[in-house]
Amino acid sequence: MINDLEFDDGEHMLAPALEAAQHLQQLKSRLARCSIPTIYVNDNFGKWRSDFRQLVEHTLEDNVRGEPVVKLLKPGDEDYFVIKTRHSGFYGTTLEILLHHLEADTLILAGMTGDICVQFTAQDAYMRRFNLIIPPDLIVCKDDETKQTALKQLRQTCKAKTPFSHEIDLDSFCE
Amino acid sequence: MINDLEFDDGEHMLAPALEAAQHLQQLKSRLARCSIPTIYVNDNFGKWRSDFRQLVEHTLEDNVRGEPVVKLLKPGDEDYFVIKTRHSGFYGTTLEILLHHLEADTLILAGMTGDICVQFTAQDAYMRRFNLIIPPDLIVCKDDETKQTALKQLRQTCKAKTPFSHEIDLDSFCE
Amino acid sequence: MINDLEFDDGEHMLAPALEAAQHLQQLKSRLARCSIPTIYVNDNFGKWRSDFRQLVEHTLEDNVRGEPVVKLLKPGDEDYFVIKTRHSGFYGTTLEILLHHLEADTLILAGMTGDICVQFTAQDAYMRRFNLIIPPDLIVCKDDETKQTALKQLRQTCKAKTPFSHEIDLDSFCE
Amino acid sequence: MINDLEFDDGEHMLAPALEAAQHLQQLKSRLARCSIPTIYVNDNFGKWRSDFRQLVEHTLEDNVRGEPVVKLLKPGDEDYFVIKTRHSGFYGTTLEILLHHLEADTLILAGMTGDICVQFTAQDAYMRRFNLIIPPDLIVCKDDETKQTALKQLRQTCKAKTPFSHEIDLDSFCE
Numbered sequence: 001m002i003n004d005l006e007f008d009d010g011e012h013m014l015a016p017a018l019e020a021a022q023h024l025q026q027l028k029s030r031l032a033r034c035s036i037p038t039i040y041v042n043d044n045f046g047k048w049r050s051d052f053r054q055l056v057e058h059t060l061e062d063n064v065r066g067e068p069v070v071k072l073l074k075p076g077d078e079d080y081f082v083i084k085t086r087h088s089g090f091y092g093t094t095l096e097i098l099l100h101h102l103e104a105d106t107l108i109l110a111g112m113t114g115d116i117c118v119q120f121t122a123q124d125a126y127m128r129r130f131n132l133i134i135p136p137d138l139i140v141c142k143d144d145e146t147k148q149t150a151l152k153q154l155r156q157t158c159k160a161k162t163p164f165s166h167e168i169d170l171d172s173f174c175e
Numbered sequence: 176m177i178n179d180l181e182f183d184d185g186e187h188m189l190a191p192a193l194e195a196a197q198h199l200q201q202l203k204s205r206l207a208r209c210s211i212p213t214i215y216v217n218d219n220f221g222k223w224r225s226d227f228r229q230l231v232e233h234t235l236e237d238n239v240r241g242e243p244v245v246k247l248l249k250p251g252d253e254d255y256f257v258i259k260t261r262h263s264g265f266y267g268t269t270l271e272i273l274l275h276h277l278e279a280d281t282l283i284l285a286g287m288t289g290d291i292c293v294q295f296t297a298q299d300a301y302m303r304r305f306n307l308i309i310p311p312d313l314i315v316c317k318d319d320e321t322k323q324t325a326l327k328q329l330r331q332t333c334k335a336k337t338p339f340s341h342e343i344d345l346d347s348f349c350e
Numbered sequence: 351m352i353n354d355l356e357f358d359d360g361e362h363m364l365a366p367a368l369e370a371a372q373h374l375q376q377l378k379s380r381l382a383r384c385s386i387p388t389i390y391v392n393d394n395f396g397k398w399r400s401d402f403r404q405l406v407e408h409t410l411e412d413n414v415r416g417e418p419v420v421k422l423l424k425p426g427d428e429d430y431f432v433i434k435t436r437h438s439g440f441y442g443t444t445l446e447i448l449l450h451h452l453e454a455d456t457l458i459l460a461g462m463t464g465d466i467c468v469q470f471t472a473q474d475a476y477m478r479r480f481n482l483i484i485p486p487d488l489i490v491c492k493d494d495e496t497k498q499t500a501l502k503q504l505r506q507t508c509k510a511k512t513p514f515s516h517e518i519d520l521d522s523f524c525e
Numbered sequence: 526m527i528n529d530l531e532f533d534d535g536e537h538m539l540a541p542a543l544e545a546a547q548h549l550q551q552l553k554s555r556l557a558r559c560s561i562p563t564i565y566v567n568d569n570f571g572k573w574r575s576d577f578r579q580l581v582e583h584t585l586e587d588n589v590r591g592e593p594v595v596k597l598l599k600p601g602d603e604d605y606f607v608i609k610t611r612h613s614g615f616y617g618t619t620l621e622i623l624l625h626h627l628e629a630d631t632l633i634l635a636g637m638t639g640d641i642c643v644q645f646t647a648q649d650a651y652m653r654r655f656n657l658i659i660p661p662d663l664i665v666c667k668d669d670e671t672k673q674t675a676l677k678q679l680r681q682t683c684k685a686k687t688p689f690s691h692e693i694d695l696d697s698f699c700e
Contacts, residue, residue, distance in 0.1 A: 080573055
């Protein structure tokens with residue numbers, strides 16, 4: 001979601017991204033209270049020399065379309081981040097090692113777009129035997145049909161649960 | 176497609192698998208005439224101690240549902256094979272190294288099921304920058320809606336071409 | 351160790367390989383009594399179309415130099431195998447997935463040559479947080495200086511234990 | 526080499542690290558004139574939430590032992606970086622994808638320590654078919670015997686060339 005939205009369909013994506021970001025911000029607060037870590041898995045957008053904080057600064061300071069989304073989701077010092085270069089968060093990244101380090105077995109996925117980066121990442125996670133929760137209100141797609149198709153596939157091919165974010169019972173993950 | 180089909184939906188899959196196998200057999204002959212290699216990427220079905228030839232023998236000799244499909248597609252000495260343990264042919268396998276060894280840049284994918292093993296493999300191939308051709312008559316899904324959805328996604332998310340197998344112009348790949 | 355030894359230094363390697371094979375055969379029997387699995391991690395020697403059983407047959411039936419070694423170590427139906435194409439048993443193979451499936455946390459490594467395939471595999475195992483036992487009498491090197499150097503490095507860089515094979519206390523691994 | 530040297534042997538490593546850094550700085554200037562990119566492959570030292578620039582800042586601003594080394598090798602805007610979490614620069618990182626993006630086929634390795642991070646990285650590079658140049662004056666080991674052993678192994682197992690850095694003929698890499 002840390003994205004300048006400065007691409008062709010970006011204008012069209014702003015409203016749904018903002019709505020998802022509001023829900024995600026609320027979930028992130030609930031996760032923090034349970035000491036469940038948040039990981040930002042972010043594309044480098046071909047900027048091979050940039051690190052995560054530079055990508056965040058770019059979206060906040062360069063007067064870009066995605067600024068209000070990033071403002072809601074600004075990473076804190078306690079958050080983790082992983083830079084990816086292709087669609088899946090697992091391909092050529094440290095994500096799997098980080099998840100083992102954190103002893104994670106269940107992932108809640110959020111982001112855009114639901115049928116590409118989220119779905120590719122979900123499938124890689126499922127092959128690595130992680131349980132998946134993918135709330136419809138936390139993923140962004142170009143239209144609702146695409147979103148519903150992606151969610152249906154994720155349920156069928158990755159055994160993903162797809163509750164709305166406020167329905168997730170975090171108590172079972174708190175220790 | 177080297178599969179005993181001895182699972183719940185297997186009976187339902189036999190007819191479409193047989194039809195796809197007939198088209199695949201024809202394409203395989205055309206590929207052989209152009210010296211384009213065929214790679215069998217096959218699940219080990221949890222039989223960690225079996226090799227590919229034992230899996231083929233099982234499907235041909237143990238009186239299983241999938242026998243007529245395997246008869247059509249019986250591997251020859253000139254074929255390559257890769258054993259996979261999860262959905263994608265690239266996950267924990269030698270496939271990527273083999274494809275580089277063969278100097279491949281374009282893959283024609285076939286198999287079952289189209290929305291799981293084929294789609295997971297296609298997405299991994301796309302991230303690794305292979306061009307994809309995925310003929311509708313060479314993939315098997317549990318129903319046509321599932322197949323059409325998978326094909327649409329593969330075109331949209333992986334830039335896959337989806338011609339029928341007889342429409343593929345192999346001349347451009349012959350040297 | 352499943353190797354035809356039909357390479358330049360092969361004649362020179364036969365005697366030490368045979369000695370290591372005798373010790374390995376004894377350890378393998380002890381492991382079997384504790385239900386600790388044996389995995390053959392074998393090179394395909396550039397024979398991309400061969401499976402493991404064909405490689406074994408080749409070494410047993412084609413009148414090759416390595417035949418007496420392979421006779422001692424002939425795999426049984428209860429053994430696992432992984433085909434590798436490069437030096438490390440982890441690179442482009444299913445080994446890591448298999449080890450997680452078997453819930454292994456400690457590996458006893460054996461094979462040739464100690465400073466290449468064994469050392470590359472050991473280092474990859476160490477990065478993946480496996481404990482390592484590498485008995486000097488189970489690894490083969492072209493000369494003793496090379497072996498001692500490899501063992502010293504494996505102790506220093508991978509925290510490998512290097513007891514002789516008969517000194518390994520298997521009771522701690524038996525359940 | 527971006528390292529605070531605040532570990533047990535760190536004091537002992539400072540002098541050789543400083544000497545290697547001086548040679549590396551000179552080579553880096555020569556590489557820049559040929560438009561050959563420099564990639565910093567750096568450990569995160571267990572600081573999972575830090576990015577590369579924070580690691581650099583820490584070594585420059587927190588009054589640490591490694592400061593003079595980092596001052597010589599301070600990364601510029603044109604440099605690339607890869608964060609690793611274990612010994613090899615290839616394990617769980619974007620390095621291989623970046624090298625393909627840069628169309629690299631030969632790597633000049635530098636760093637500390639020569640027998641661990643450099644050697645593990647070299648071996649992974651060799652398996653991926655990169656050519657290797659590893660100048661003795663650019664790698665740091667705890668003592669000269671360890672360095673000579675590592676260099677000998679890298680020549681023997683990875684076909685590494687080991688000229689001194691000033692002997693490398695960059696003309697053959699300039700376009």
